[in-house]
Amino acid sequence: MMAMLLAFSSTVVAGETLVAQGKILGRSYHQQLYTQHKCAACHGVDKPSSRAPDNSCLKCHSVDKLAQQTARQGDELWQNPHNNLHYGKDVPCTECHGEHVVKQPLCKDCHTFKFSNFKE
Amino acid sequence: MNKIDFLTRRNFIKGLGATGVVFAAPSMATAIAADGIHWDEQVEMAIIGSGFAGLAAGIEAIKHGCKAVTIYEKMAVYGGNSAINGGLFAAPNTPLQQQKGINDSVDIMVADQLKSGRGVADEKLLRHIASHARDALQMTIDAGAEYYPYLQQLGGHSVPRTYQTKVSCGAGITQPLLHECRKVGVTLQNRSKFEGFILTKEGAVAGIRIRYPYYFEDENSGNIVNIRASKGVLVATGGFAQNVNLRMAQDPTLTAEVGCTNAKGATGEAMLEMFRLGAVPVHLAYIQSGPWASPDEGGFGYVSNYAIFNFPHSIAVNCLTGKRFMNEIADRKTRADAELACRDAAGKPLPPIMITSYAHAKEHPTCEKVLKYGVGWKFDSLQAIAKRFNIPLQPLQQQVDEYNAYVKAGDDKQFGKSMAKAKDMYIAAPYTVVRLWPKVHYCQGGVQVNANAEVLDSNTGKAIKGLYAAGEVCGGIHGVSRLGSCSIPECMVMGMTAARSMMGA
Ligand SMILES: Cc1cc2nc3c(=O)[nH]c(=O)nc-3n(C[C@H](O)[C@H](O)[C@H](O)COP(=O)(O)OP(=O)(O)OC[C@H]3O[C@@H](n4cnc5c(N)ncnc54)[C@H](O)[C@@H]3O)c2cc1C
Numbered sequence: 221m222m223a224m225l226l227a228f229s230s231t232v233v234a235g236e237t238l239v240a241q242g243k244i245l246g247r248s249y250h251q252q253l254y255t256q257h258k259c260a261a262c263h264g265v266d267k268p269s270s271r272a273p274d275n276s277c278l279k280c281h282s283v284d285k286l287a288q289q290t291a292r293q294g295d296e297l298w299q300n301p302h303n304n305l306h307y308g309k310d311v312p313c314t315e316c317h318g319e320h321v322v323k324q325p326l327c328k329d330c331h332t333f334k335f336s337n338f339k340e
Numbered sequence: 341m342n343k344i345d346f347l348t349r350r351n352f353i354k355g356l357g358a359t360g361v362v363f364a365a366p367s368m369a370t371a372i373a374a375d376g377i378h379w380d381e382q383v384e385m386a387i388i389g390s391g392f393a394g395l396a397a398g399i400e401a402i403k404h405g406c407k408a409v410t411i412y413e414k415m416a417v418y419g420g421n422s423a424i425n426g427g428l429f430a431a432p433n434t435p436l437q438q439q440k441g442i443n444d445s446v447d448i449m450v451a452d453q454l455k456s457g458r459g460v461a462d463e464k465l466l467r468h469i470a471s472h473a474r475d476a477l478q479m480t481i482d483a484g485a486e487y488y489p490y491l492q493q494l495g496g497h498s499v500p501r502t503y504q505t506k507v508s509c510g511a512g513i514t515q516p517l518l519h520e521c522r523k524v525g526v527t528l529q530n531r532s533k534f535e536g537f538i539l540t541k542e543g544a545v546a547g548i549r550i551r552y553p554y555y556f557e558d559e560n561s562g563n564i565v566n567i568r569a570s571k572g573v574l575v576a577t578g579g580f581a582q583n584v585n586l587r588m589a590q591d592p593t594l595t596a597e598v599g600c601t602n603a604k605g606a607t608g609e610a611m612l613e614m615f616r617l618g619a620v621p622v623h624l625a626y627i628q629s630g631p632w633a634s635p636d637e638g639g640f641g642y643v644s645n646y647a648i649f650n651f652p653h654s655i656a657v658n659c660l661t662g663k664r665f666m667n668e669i670a671d672r673k674t675r676a677d678a679e680l681a682c683r684d685a686a687g688k689p690l691p692p693i694m695i696t697s698y699a700h701a702k703e704h705p706t707c708e709k710v711l712k713y714g715v716g717w718k719f720d721s722l723q724a725i726a727k728r729f730n731i732p733l734q735p736l737q738q739q740v741d742e743y744n745a746y747v748k749a750g751d752d753k754q755f756g757k758s759m760a761k762a763k764d765m766y767i768a769a770p771y772t773v774v775r776l777w778p779k780v781h782y783c784q785g786g787v788q789v790n791a792n793a794e795v796l797d798s799n800t801g802k803a804i805k806g807l808y809a810a811g812e813v814c815g816g817i818h819g820v821s822r823l824g825s826c827s828i829p830e831c832m833v834m835g836m837t838a839a840r841s842m843m844g845a
Contacts, residue, residue: 271555274416274531295708298507306424306511307417308518312530315416326417329604330424330639332713 238322245320262319272319274312283309290337299333301325371537371617374546379568383527385409385842386548386569388534388610391422392510392828393576393811395517396479396835398526404843406571409526412550414533415605418518420578421812424603425510426645428494428825429480429487429503431473436491437501444499446470453826456496456671457819460623465817468791469833476832477503484516493652493761494824495631496671500761502825508645508706513828531555531562534577534610537617537807538566544805545573545617556604572806572842574793576835579783579812580608581627587780590625599779601630601640611813614787619809620798622816624785629778631675635691636715636775643715643774646706647694648824652758653765654696655743656776658682662726662735664743665692667755673821676778691775693729695740698770707772716774725773740767784822786815793838808841810834 237247241254253261261279262272287302287309298305301316304327316325316338325335385401387394390413401409417423432449449470454461481487486507491500505512521528533554538547547568555561580586581602587594615621632651634643647654651668656675658665659682666678684690698718701707710716719725722740726733744766746752750759786809788796793810794803811831818826 271553271561273553295705305507305509306419306514308515310417310518312416330637330641332637 247319250319271314274314277313277317281313296333299327299331301327301335301338371539371613372549374538374540374568377538377547377566379547380565381410382568382570383408383410384569384571385574385839386567386572387411387574387576388548389413389420389576389578389811389813390418390514390518390528390530391420391576391578391811392513392517392831393578393813393835393838394574395422395514395521396476396832397574397576397810397839398521399479399483399517399524400836400839401843402524402526404840404845406839406843410567411521411526411528412532412534412548412567413528413530414551414554415556415603416530418528418530419511419514419603420605421603422510422578422828422831423514424640425828426640426648426825427505427507427509427512428492428645428648429477429505429513429828430494430497430501430823430825431477431503431829432470432501434474434477434491434501434503436487436489436503437499440491440500442491442499442501444501448498449473449501452496452498453818453823456673456821456823458821459819460816461819462817465789465791468837469817469830472833472836473829476829476836479832479836480513480516483513483520485513492649492825493669493758494648495651495669495675496821496823497825498758508704510828533562534575534613535564536613537573538568539617540806542805545569545807548573569806572808574808574810574835574838574842575610575614575787575795575813576809576811576831576838577608577610577813578603579606579786580611581780581783582606583608586612587627587783590785591627594627594780598629599633599635599639599777601633601644601779601781608783608813611786614795614807614809614813617807618797618799618804619795619807620788622785622788623819624783624815626784626820627780628672628782628784628821629676630781631672631679631776631778633777633779633781634715634774635777637713639779641715642706642709642713643776646701646704646710646716647774647776649704649706650694650696650701652761653700654694655739655767656692656694657731657736657739658692659690659729659731660684662732663739664754667752667757668694669757669761670755671821671823672781679776679778689777691777693725693731693773693775695725695767696772697766697768698772699768700765701772710774711772716772719771719773720769722769722771725771729773743767782822782827783812784815784818784820786813788816789814789834791837792841793834794841808838810838 262276432444450466487503492502493500531553533551536549540546551562553562632647682692793808795807
């Protein structure tokens with residue numbers, strides 16, 4: 221609930237993938253889940269009152285594939301967000317991506333790297 | 341002291357938690373009784389915190405036959421400060437020292453640390469750690485950690501004895517240790533926040549209460565789980581540099597405005613919980629700031645490792661005067677204090693700069709990063725530096741000439757810096773420059789432990805049964821000021837020690 225409120229009061233403009241899905245924000249490519257009211261797909265229950273478990277995204281997305289897609293070369297090798305220097309492939313997806321809220325990459329806490337394809 | 345006293349003193353809340361009650365506020369956290377409690381999980385060894393100390397303990401526990409050990413980590417990611425650290429690891433009598441013909445020993449390393457500790461460090465523990473540092477280094481290498489083929493001489497160390505991971509980061513150690521943990525069968529559980537102890541009637545630690553799944557700073561997230569730990573509990577939760585109230589209670593100058601190098605989870609609540617249980621608080625006010633940090637980036641960033649590598653052959657200059665103001669490789673406290681004294685005419689902070697010959701700076705991979713990400717700059721002349729940082733040119737020019745004469749003579753008449761590592765390394769164009777300003781970095785204080793990693797009780801002076809602590813959560817080992825690269829060996833050795841103690845090895 222808190223997260224939803226935050227999303228609507230946020231002044232940050234969400235990327236084009238994060239759009240209004242009925243009464244809440246969601247990703248355009250997850251639209252089916254919203255039109256069919258399938259909250260349970262991620263949250264496990266139809267009327268969620270808590271966060272989706274960390275492994276929810278992994279039912280459809282593979283970390284290994286994502287890591288390949290975001291691979292970097294040379295001195296930026298370890299700046300791959302899906303396989304990075306500090307945490308390897310262990311960072312839970314929702315640490316950087318919010319399905320219903322705008323988020324920033326975790327790396328930003330300390331670093332100024334650019335992630336031009338980042339989807340909030 | 342009788343048992344009744346003991347229990348009242350520890351603010352026992354009998355039976356709470358047995359029903360799986362969710363505690364709303366962290367201030368509720370206190371020990372509860374094991375009597376009649378419902379155990380949700382059972383392990384032999386419960387380790388709280390997944391930094392160097394926790395990871396090393398997990399691996400060592402399995403080595404000594406532990407059948408069920410779980411590391412509980414409150415954050416979403418593993419590794420705490422260890423995973424973002426500089427990867428600098430000091431040890432005496434190492435293969436690299438032998439190869440380079442460097443004469444070092446446990447005694448020399450301990451003597452260096454005692455000096456920086458300014459008379460109040462714990463010699464016995466320092467000696468225990470230095471004596472086993474090489475084994476700890478070996479554990480990391482066995483797990484797959486890779487180090488540069490050279491040693492560095494950090495501030496306050498009398499000889500080069502510091503290894504550095506090839507990725508210039510502690511993650512070059514935590515990642516291999518994490519993989520090793522998984523390989524040998526240590527269970528790891530993130531989003532698991534320790535909230536309190538569960539005690540036997542005799543006051544021994546029988547288990548812990550964990551909030552799971554916990555989302556950082558949402559103190560009501562998750563539920564409480566009671567975990568029984570038959571061989572003991574190791575608290576390896578690191579320091580409290582990110583807890584602004586707590587650090588200001590010790591040192592009011594460390595306000596929220598002062599930068600901090602630490603991971604966000606370094607908030608110290610598990611240490612406070614041990615104090616509630618009766619642990620002895622030691623040296624909480626000794627909170628160290630890193631003199632190699634930069635005001636131009638967040639946290640440790642890139643400049644810190646860059647500056648650590650380059651200080652021995654660089655000069656630090658006060659922008660107001662154009663003069664050096666410290667021994668660039670004095671211990672951390674000496675340097676941080678000297679930097680904080682660099683102020684403009686109105687008394688406002690005026691971060692000093694460090695000037696290095698580009699030819700020397702580029703020997704370390706961080707140089708490229710510092711320039712690439714705009715937190716350090718390259719200049720062709722002293723004029724350009726003077727102009728950019730508004731430094732009086734003539735004194736600056738004089739200072740560089742004077743310093744170069746010290747390099748030639750091998751004797752720093754200005755600040756008595758050891759010039760061994762600066763041999764033939766003159767300050768010459770082109771130059772690289774970074775700005776310096778200290779950031780809150782390390783907590784020398786914490787709970788008192790003995791050389792078995794047992795936590796001591798303030799009333800009895802004896803070990804609190806079932807309770808062990810290792811790493812930055814412990815206090816008093818380093819005294820007033822810890823030498824750089826001496827935390828990794830401490831965390832690893834004491835983590836390994838705790839595991840051996842629990843396994844009766
Ligand atoms: C940026 C930086 C660079 C450094 N560089 C060096 C260096 O090069 N060499 C060196 O020797 N030292 C260095 N240090 C110091 C050293 O890294 C730390 O002292 C060390 O990592 C501490 O290890 P630890 O295992 O005690 O704690 P940490 O690595 O901090 O791990 C503690 C873990 O416990 C977790 N935790 C805390 N509270 C709870 C709770 N209630 N429940 C569950 N989990 C909890 C934390 O989230 C954290 O993950 C550096 C420190 C920093 C911050």
